Amino acid sequence: MAMNFVKAYQFSRKETTIHALDPRVKLFVSVGVAIIGIITLDPIEIAFLTVIQIIILALSKSMKLWLRSLKALTFFILLIAVSQYLTTQSLIQAIIFSARFILITSATSWFFYTTSPEDLGRALEQMGVPSDFSLAFTLSMRFIPVIANEFQDVYDAQRVRGLNLEKGNLLERTKAFLPILIPLFVEVIRRTYEISDALELRGYGFKEKRSHWKELKLTTNDYIFLAFFLLTIAIIVLHRLCYPLV
C-alpha cells in the first residue's frame, strides 16, 4: 500500500540521456512545466505539454514507472474530476483539471525518476542552498522508501494482532492509524539519532566548507535540453497571443 505511493516518485538508475543531464537543468525544466501546469487552463497547452512530458519519460525509459504511478494516483485523479464536476457542472472543466494534475505529476515524476537524491543535494548546494539544508533534504529523500517499508512492516504486525483499518466511521478509522503511526515515529526518531551520530563520527561539520569529488558542469546536452524547453515556452506564449482564453 505505502510502497505504491513511494514508487510513484522513486529514483531508478538507468543509462539514458535524461538521467545524465545536469540536475539543475532538470529541476528548472520540471518546476517550469509544473508552474505552467498550475497557471494554464487551456486544454491545447495542457495536451501539448503532456505530450512533451511523455516524450521525456520515453527517452528516460520510465514509461512503465509513470503508468504505474498513474495507477497509484487514480483515486486522486478521479477525486479532482468528480469535485470539479460537482462544483462547476462542466464535464470539460472536470477533464481539464484532472489533465492538469496529470501534467504536474508527470513533470515532477520524470525529474525524480532520473535524479538521484545525491545529485539533487549537490545541485541544491551549487545553487547556493546551505550544505546542512541540502544534506537534510537529500537524506529525507533517500529515507522515504525505507520509511515506507517500515510502515508496511508495522502495519502487517498490527494486522496480525487484529487491527482493521476498514472498520468504523471516519473518526474511528483515523484513530485506528495510531498503532501504526506511533511505532513509525519512534523508529524514525531513533534512526535520525543514529544517522546524526554516524555523520558526526565520519567528521561531518569538522570543516566549514566541504569539498566534492564531482563538480556539476553544464554540457552540450544540457544546453540542447534547455533550448527545447525555451522553445516550448515560446510556442505556448505564441499560442496564447494568437488564441487568448476568454
Place this chain on the structure above:
Amino acid sequence: MAKISIEDVSFSYEQDKKNNFVLKDVSYSILPGDSVLLLGPNGSGKTTLLKLIMGLLKPTKGKIRIDDVDTSKASVFEISKKVSMIFQNPEKQFFAETVREELSFGLKNRGLREEEIKKKVEEVAKKFGLFEYLDKSPFDLSGGEKRRLSIASIIILDPEVLIVDEPTAGLDFQYRNLMISIIRGFLETRNKSLVVATHDIDFGLRIANKAAVINEGKLVWSGDVVSLLREEEIFSKGILAHTFTSSLISRVISQSNVDFQKVVKVLEELTEGLM
C-alpha cells in the same frame, strides 16, 4: 487444531513481471502438532512464505488453505483467529502507553469483554515475568523485557499455529534461551503447531521435529529434523552450513543409535553446566 496446506504456491512481488518469482511451485503441509523449521539462505523466500501463510500476501499462483479456508479469500483478521506471527524485531510494534494496554490490544480488536481481557492480561503477564511492569510504559523496559512483551502480545491471542520469523536475529545467548523456553511453553499445549524461519540451525534443532529447506524460491527438501542432519547433499552444496553443534549432533546420531532428542538434551545440560 488447524492444518495448513500449501498447494503449488508461486509468488511474485511485481505483478507485471510474473516470471520474476520469489517462490516457485511450493507444496507442503503443516499438521497439528508439527514444529517445522524453515531453513534456507538469505533471500531464498522464507519470510515471503510465512507472510503468505499469514495472509499478508496473496499467492500469485496456487492456494494456501488453513483447514478449509483459502487464505487469498480470507482477511488477515479472520486468519489471525487461528494463526499468529511474531516478526523479526517484534518490539518495533509498540505504541501503547502501558504494558497492560499493549497486551490487551489484540484481545480488544477481537471484541473480548473487559473482565476477560483483564484476566488474560494478568495471567500472561505473570507467565512472562511482566506482572510488575503492567502499568509501566513499554518504551521504558529493558531489551529482554521488550522482547518478552512483544512475544507475549502474540501468545495472548492463543493461536493454534504460531509463525516466527528469525527469532534469534541479534539476540545473545541468554535471550536465545529465553526464546526457546517461550516456544517450548507454547508447544506444551497439545496439537499446537509452529513454523520457524531461521538461519540459526542450532536454535532450530532444539525446538523443531520437522524441517523444510528452501533455496532460490523452491522447496528443495523436507522431512524430519534427524533426516536433515543425515542429508549430506544439502550441506555439501552449500544450501545450508553446519555449525559446530549441528555437525557434532550429526556425527553422534550417524555413528550410533542414540536418540536425537537425548543428544540435544545432553548438549543443553552440558552447556548449562559450563555457564
